[in-house]
Amino acid sequence: MLSHVIPAPRGYTKVSNGLVRQSRLGSDAKILVMYVQGLPEGDRDKALSEHARDLHFTGRRYQKAKTELLASGYLHEKRETVAGGRWRTVQVFSNFPLTDDQAARLRAGVPADGYELVSTGPVPTAHFPTVGAPSGPMVGGLLPADEELGKNESHPPTEAGSGDGEQDGQGEPEEPEGLAGADGEASGEASEGLLEEPSDEPEVAVAERVLLSLRHEQRQLHLGVREARTLAGLAAEWLRRGVTAADLRRALCSGLPVEGVRTAVGFLAHRLREKLPAAPEAVPAPEPPPPPPPPPALIACAGPGEEHMFRPHVPWATTCGPCHREEQRAFWADALARADAAPEPPPWRERFAAVAEGGAVSGAGAEGGAPGRSAP
Incomplete structure (x- = not known):
């Protein structure tokens, strides 16, 4: 695909790459965001449905875009x-x-965590060409061009002496010794015994990458390379105790103070010490299974033929398997031969007549009294 793009000198809207590449938003939702962002401040004080009506987004089309937003x-x-x-x-x-x-903080009129309120100064008017001083940044800010929303991995750490003060985003110098805790107390002991140079331990390297990636979740937790390397020892202890990298990142980013974080390095050092999970209990080694019982002793088979030995599968067995099967075949063959040699029983009519005749004879003797005498 060949593309030729000419940047507009004026009258354009700057859109972040995170919005353009957002796969969960449809084209209508993205156009609605860009349309509202590019309006003068006086024209934004309307319901979102009215802005959508100006773009001819009505009915199901508007409801779908609103649901995605x-x-x-x-x-x-x-x-x-x-x-x-x-x-x-x-x-x-x-x-x-x-x-x-x-x-909720924006509705209350206070800055949200990591974001500023919309500037109340002069804003560009709707006239063309635009008149007025540029306004402050929109609520929410933008990610850098090389970063996308939803990614937690950090860039590879740069050299320790290559301008860590610029990475802080505020130009403040690093704290030379102690780390200020979340409650303002000095916490110089947090950095005692920790490595200042990259460690060969895999847990320390993973912990350092997690600490450097916190700025993608919360801008208040932006750390320099040296600061992350200083806290990597404390964070590595979490990983040694069975905590995953994702759970460590979630524990450090959730539940931030309402008044904001004064120093990221001090706050993280305090939280890493205070919320350190308990060491996993040593699980005793499972007891080895009992040894299998010894096989039964060999006994002599009581079957015909040459004498041979076998191991009985039940205590009362006296013959081996082949001999036992031969005995069963001989037994059932003899039973079948006896059944074939027996005379066939008489038909049922003859058996019924014999039973009836025997019943009549016994009934006559009971009614007539003694034999040889006639009834009166």
Whole structure:
């Protein structure tokens, strides 16, 4: 495919790669996000359905796009009561996925974790050419061009002395000695005995990659290479105790303070120490199974033929298998021969007549009294 793209000098909307490459959003949902993002601030104060109506998205088409935006975190809705016992629906729309907690903070008018509120300064007007000073960033911010939403893996660590201050994102110098804990106390003991150089232990290397990837989950937890290497020893202990890398990342990123994290390195050092899981209990080795019973002793077979030995499968057996089968064949052959030699029983009519005749004779003797005398 050949492509020729000419960048527009003015009147364009900058869209993040994370939105363009978002596979869970359809084309209608993406167009709706870009359309609302490119509107002047005065034209955004409408319900999302009205913006969709301007794009001729109605009916099932709009409902499908709205469902995708709600599921992906670009749209959040909440029903609230107003004066007079009526209800209203408050929508928080962003060009970057927000969690429920971040959307609630934005509705309350406070900055969400890692994001700034929309600037209230002068914004570009709807005139052409655009008039006015540029406004602040949209709610949610954008990921760098080489990063995509949903990935947790970090880039390979750079050299330790190649500008770690720039990686902090705020230009603050590193803390030379102790680590400030989440409650402000000095925690210099967190770095005692930890390696400053890359370790050959696999747990330490995996822990360092997990610490460097936290910035993809929470921007407040951005660490430099030296800071991650300093905390890698504490994080590696979690991995040695059976915690997976995904569970370690989830434990460090969840439940952040409402007032925000003052220092990422101090907060993580405090959490790594305080939430360290218990060492797995040593499971005793299973007892070996009992030895199998010895095979039964050989005994002489009582069958015909030459004397031979066999192991009885039951205590009362006296013949081996072949001899036992021969005895069974001989027994049933003899029983069948006796059955064939026996006379056939008389037909049922004769047996019935004999039974009836015997019953008549016995009945006559009972009624007539003594033999030889006639009835009076």
